[in-house]
Amino acid sequence: MRIFDPHIHMTSRTTDDYQAMYDAGVRALVEPSFWLGQPRTSPASFFDYFDALLGWEPFRASQYGIAHHCTLALNPKEANDPRCTPVLDALPRYLVKDSVVAVGEIGYDSMTPAEDTALATQLQLAADHGLPALVHTPHRDKLAGLRRTIDVVRESSLAPERVLLDHLNETTVRDALDSGCWAGFSIYPDTKMDEDRMVTVLRNHGTDRILVNSAADWGRSDPLKTRKVADTMLKAGFDEDDVDQVLWRNPVAFYGQSGRLQLDPTAPGPLHEGNSILRGGE
Amino acid sequence: MLTSREKLDDRLPGAARAWLDEALAEAAHAAGRPDADTGNPPWELRFVSAGRHCGPEHADAVRVLLLVEARPALPAVTRLYEQGTAAERRAVLLALHRIEFGPAALGLVEDALRTNDTRLVAAAVGPYAAAHLDAHGWRHAVLKCLFTEVPVEAVDRLADRARGDAELARMLEDFAAERTAAGRTVPADLRTVLALTAAPAPAPTEES
Numbered sequence: 001m002r003i004f005d006p007h008i009h010m011t012s013r014t015t016d017d018y019q020a021m022y023d024a025g026v027r028a029l030v031e032p033s034f035w036l037g038q039p040r041t042s043p044a045s046f047f048d049y050f051d052a053l054l055g056w057e058p059f060r061a062s063q064y065g066i067a068h069h070c071t072l073a074l075n076p077k078e079a080n081d082p083r084c085t086p087v088l089d090a091l092p093r094y095l096v097k098d099s100v101v102a103v104g105e106i107g108y109d110s111m112t113p114a115e116d117t118a119l120a121t122q123l124q125l126a127a128d129h130g131l132p133a134l135v136h137t138p139h140r141d142k143l144a145g146l147r148r149t150i151d152v153v154r155e156s157s158l159a160p161e162r163v164l165l166d167h168l169n170e171t172t173v174r175d176a177l178d179s180g181c182w183a184g185f186s187i188y189p190d191t192k193m194d195e196d197r198m199v200t201v202l203r204n205h206g207t208d209r210i211l212v213n214s215a216a217d218w219g220r221s222d223p224l225k226t227r228k229v230a231d232t233m234l235k236a237g238f239d240e241d242d243v244d245q246v247l248w249r250n251p252v253a254f255y256g257q258s259g260r261l262q263l264d265p266t267a268p269g270p271l272h273e274g275n276s277i278l279r280g281g282e
Numbered sequence: 283m284l285t286s287r288e289k290l291d292d293r294l295p296g297a298a299r300a301w302l303d304e305a306l307a308e309a310a311h312a313a314g315r316p317d318a319d320t321g322n323p324p325w326e327l328r329f330v331s332a333g334r335h336c337g338p339e340h341a342d343a344v345r346v347l348l349l350v351e352a353r354p355a356l357p358a359v360t361r362l363y364e365q366g367t368a369a370e371r372r373a374v375l376l377a378l379h380r381i382e383f384g385p386a387a388l389g390l391v392e393d394a395l396r397t398n399d400t401r402l403v404a405a406a407v408g409p410y411a412a413a414h415l416d417a418h419g420w421r422h423a424v425l426k427c428l429f430t431e432v433p434v435e436a437v438d439r440l441a442d443r444a445r446g447d448a449e450l451a452r453m454l455e456d457f458a459a460e461r462t463a464a465g466r467t468v469p470a471d472l473r474t475v476l477a478l479t480a481a482p483a484p485a486p487t488e489e490s
């Protein structure tokens with residue numbers, strides 16, 4: 001079984017997680033830039049973070065046979081802090097990098113005017129750079145937030161099939177799919193969305209344009225949730241091809257719109273077989 | 283080690299070859315005007331996007347060709363490194379000895395040697411480091427390769443610089459003793475370098 005986790009924050013995870021993910025079948029992932037838990041106070045902190053998503057983290061992933069890509073953006077929460085908004089001006093030089101496969105996570109957190117500006121600006125940046133966009137839907141006031149998000153997408157120059165609406169649930173899936181966007185579901189160990197409910201969503205709405213992710217980060221989360229959904233699908237009567245569509249072909253099709261996916265993690269040349277994450281000079 | 287222009291032309295599909303032709307023309311154009319470094323000249327976007335146009339397996343070779351053609355001045359090459367992905371930084375490191383910088387670009391090598399990314403460490407110990415790293419920095423670079431399991435074949439002019447280096451020999455023996463005390467094996471590469479240090483020092487001609 002091959003698995004593509006289309007949304008996971010590996011910066012916050014250990015090498016044991018990489019190993020367990022590989023053992024579970026994960027061969028590719030996308031790490032969206034997001035909030036780190038601790039608010040940042042200057043653009044330079046973002047740049048170091050972006051550089052890690054373009055340097056150290058793909059290196060770590062490659063040591064475990066996993067292809068690493070990222071999405072870059074100013075996230076909605078920090079879009080409200082004027083100390084951070086200059087990140088928007090620097091994004092163009094990052095969005096041209098080879099392993100950037102979308103602009104994201106963008107979207108709404110508290111639905112403020114600053115978030116309106118950041119969302120519209122970054123949808124335009126995605127259109128300008130030939131990239132799709134990963135759009136997070138708010139955890140609070142989710143349905144209203146989703147509808148407002150869809151309105152902003154409609155007004156943007158980005159086609160809906162180049163937009164992935166994420167963190168959906170039973171109450172938002174219909175509107176999301178009707179909009180023409182792709183629909184992402186984050187499976188958590190708590191009540192936001194679990195694997196059994198996910199399988200019910202798939203039964204009710206089919207397997208087209210639906211992606212499943214672990215959204216694992218520094219919070220309570222589980223990087224193996226993608227595999228658990230796959231197993232639950234098989235138990236519920238879906239076949240291997242359905243599983244492959246949801247957990248591999250759909251994310252490949254969505255992020256493939258960037259033209260930048262490199263799914264062979266064995267790319268580095270003869271000098272680069274040197275292995276694990278060793279602490280040189282320790 | 284890096285694929286030559288001729289071999290690249292053989293291996294790249296037509297569209298990528300055409301892309302490379304245009305990219306090299308843009309780089310050559312930039313070389314004509316040293317440090318009119320306002321905004322980013324178009325070849326730099328080619329440098330950044332080489333992996334997706336020519337394939338990741340050719341990205342190093344293509345990026346190095348572009349750098350050699352454009353001959354950016356030190357501020358520009360430093361910016362390309364600092365604003366680069368790991369793959370772009372590796373290409374800068376691989377090209378350093380082919381652009382005339384003297385020792386001025388040594389800071390980039392030192393930066394790469396502070397990382398634990400073996401792709402960067404391996405690229406940092408090439409001919410530029412062999413020519414310009416001082417004895418202390420060079421010994422630590424060799425040790426870093428052993429620690430991070432970068433094959434020591436990556437170290438340019440290893441035999442030349444190791445020969446008769448008693449201090450390097452001491453560091454290697456200490457490292458071997460530490461590994462043995464921990465019940466761990468001593469890397470074969472360590473023995474290789476240690477043997478090289480035992481050769482007599484040459485008549486003094488090199489070493490800056």
Ligand SMILES: [Zn+2]
Nearest residue numbers: 032034105215
């Ligand atoms: Zn997230």
